[in-house]
Amino acid sequence: MSQRNALYHIFSVVRIFFYPFALIYGALVWLRNRLYDTGFFSSIQFMTPVISVGNLSVGGTGKTPHVEYLIRLMQYRYQAATMSRGYKRRTQGFLIADANTNALRIGDEPMQYHMKYDDLVVSVAEERITGIPTLLQKRPQVEVILLDDAYQHRSVRPGLNILITDYSKPFYTDHILPMGTLRERRAAYKRADVIIVSKCPSGMTPEQASEIERNINPFPHQQVLFSHIKYVTPYNLFTREAEELSGSHLVLVCCIAKPEPLVGYLRQVGKEVHVLSYPDHHYFVSRDLEEIKAAYDNWNVLPKVIVTTEKDAARLHLHMDKLKDWGIKIVVLPIEISFLFERGNDFDGLVLNYIEKTITENQTIFHGTEEN
Structure with a gap:
């Protein structure tokens, strides 16, 4: 037996071993999502524009540069804030980054945002449902909140839900943990408003993109975009x-x-x-x-x-x-992302239109309440 065939055989045996665990985990995640879908568990939608950026898989999809793209998009338009869990930080609870903050206190990705964007409010909280009100109380000037890695945090219903999936391993080819890297079933992609296929080759053809989009099978309300990583000035x-x-x-x-x-x-x-x-x-x-x-x-x-x-x-x-x-x-x-097929303006417009529409609607409600 060749080495390649032996490895394939071992991998197949391991996958069979993990299959019962994947069934149990998948059933629990399905039940949780079902309870949210039926309204048994409640999801809160805030008046402040909330944009979630997340993925179905465990790490490696290029989520962080997409969050930074959004930060730069809003940098001179709105007072933006990010909220992350603060993975592997040595603290607990809600925190806002300040001059004494380091990666141990808030996590490496929030610290990266804090080091790069002076006007950005960087916050961390395990529970977004309580973190968002605390953030708005402590920083009332915040106009837009970016939830980093919050696709599975269903207690908060974002106004715009962005799902990132890796070109080299799109969610529709993956399996749920522990057989694969998916945190929940493939069908969970239905909650996204925008699906971004990340880390695409810069020379991707429209035909290749169309094939991926067919495999994703987006719902009518969903937009599918393609991005690639570019390395910028060291x-x-x-x-x-x-x-x-x-x-x-x-x-x-x-x-x-x-x-x-x-x-x-x-x-x-x-x-x-x-x-x-x-x-x-x-x-x-x-x-x-x-x-x-x-x-x-x-x-x-x-x-x-x-x-x-x-x-x-x-x-x-x-x-x-x-x-x-x-x-x-x-x-x-550093790295940044760029959208293929000249779709960057489409994405920017979608995001900015959502923010402006939400702010305008809230102002109308507020002024109407004052008049009454």
Whole structure:
């Protein structure tokens, strides 16, 4: 038996083993959703515009750059706030980021938003249903709330529900946990207003997009869009000045779910790439820093530089003094998303129209109440 056939056989046996657990988990999730759908469990819709960005699968869909796209879209139009769970943070309850905040207090992704967008209100709360009123009480100037990774938080009914699915593993080919990576059944996509197929190749053809859309089988109220990742200007971790990676030997330090596309890109722009990969959302400890420093020092090449992602930089900031003492250049490589087939304006219009319509309706209700 070939190695490939042996691995396939092992994988098939493992999947059979997990099948009963997937049935039990799937039944529990179905029951929970059914109780929400029938109104037994209530969902609250707030007057303030609320946009949810989430996915059906566990991590790796490129959700964060889509949230940042929305942040930039609203940056000079509305006072926006984000609300995340704050995955792997060392605190509990509702928090708003301030000058003393770090990734341990609010989580790496919220910290990334906080470091990049000065006017953004960044908040974390395990329970969005109580977090949103607290946020609006403490920051009454907030006009729009972005719920980060809240597709399964059904106690809050967003005005606009955006579902992200990965081009390399769209939800309609995946299976529910633990057989696959889906948090709930494929049919849950029906709750989305917008479905974005992320991480598409930039050269995707309209025919390929149409085939994916047919497989998704969207409802009449749903729009399907396609986005791809683009790497933008790298910057110095300490000075935030622009840096150049081409022609350098690169030590990549990353803790992301799917590092392969990033590694592939760096191999195109750099001479060689030495990869130090850690689990997703990993908090660096002393032995990790020693490993990173040793990898850099023992690589007998020039020029060389340490490269990391913005999410990892949020956690590296916890060790900023020690990193500065190294005297080593550390470069952060940001990513952004762009919509294929010139659909960016369509998406922008849909989002902005929803916000403006909701604000206008609320103002009408408020003024009508005052007159009465």
